[in-house]
Amino acid sequence: MSFAASDAVGFVLHSAINGLSQRQQVIADNIANVDTPGFRARSVEFESALSSAIERGRATTSDLTATVAATGTPVGANDNNVDLRKESIAAIQTQYQYQIMGRAISDRDSRLNMMAGGAA
Numbered sequence: 001m002s003f004a005a006s007d008a009v010g011f012v013l014h015s016a017i018n019g020l021s022q023r024q025q026v027i028a029d030n031i032a033n034v035d036t037p038g039f040r041a042r043s044v045e046f047e048s049a050l051s052s053a054i055e056r057g058r059a060t061t062s063d064l065t066a067t068v069a070a071t072g073t074p075v076g077a078n079d080n081n082v083d084l085r086k087e088s089i090a091a092i093q094t095q096y097q098y099q100i101m102g103r104a105i106s107d108r109d110s111r112l113n114m115m116a117g118g119a120a
Contacts, residue, residue: 016046019044024098042070045069
């Protein structure tokens with residue numbers, strides 16, 4: 001039995017990992033288009049919405065929507081603004097954050113399962 005999103009804490013953890021997943025997808029798209037003329041890099045932001053929901057003590061699906069927006073990176077000669085170094089660093093950082101969130105969800109589910117009388 002999964003207790004993943006059965007309460008506010010689980011919902012927030014899963015919302016965070018979903019935001020990180022979306023960020024990974026956008027970064028991969030940016031990197032894939034590094035040489036595409038006219039392509040504009042995008043970024044994903046969900047942390048401020050998550051923080052606000054936590055401060056209010058209320059989290060709903062509409063509160064925790066990730067926003068995807070164009071980056072402010074300067075445009076290069078081919079009218080493309082993907083900065084491969086910036087994207088690579090963001091990909092590594094997002095990967096670590098995703099691993100940490102995945103571990104937090106797994107540990108929490110194990111503890112809740114144990115508390116409910118299930119096997120560890």
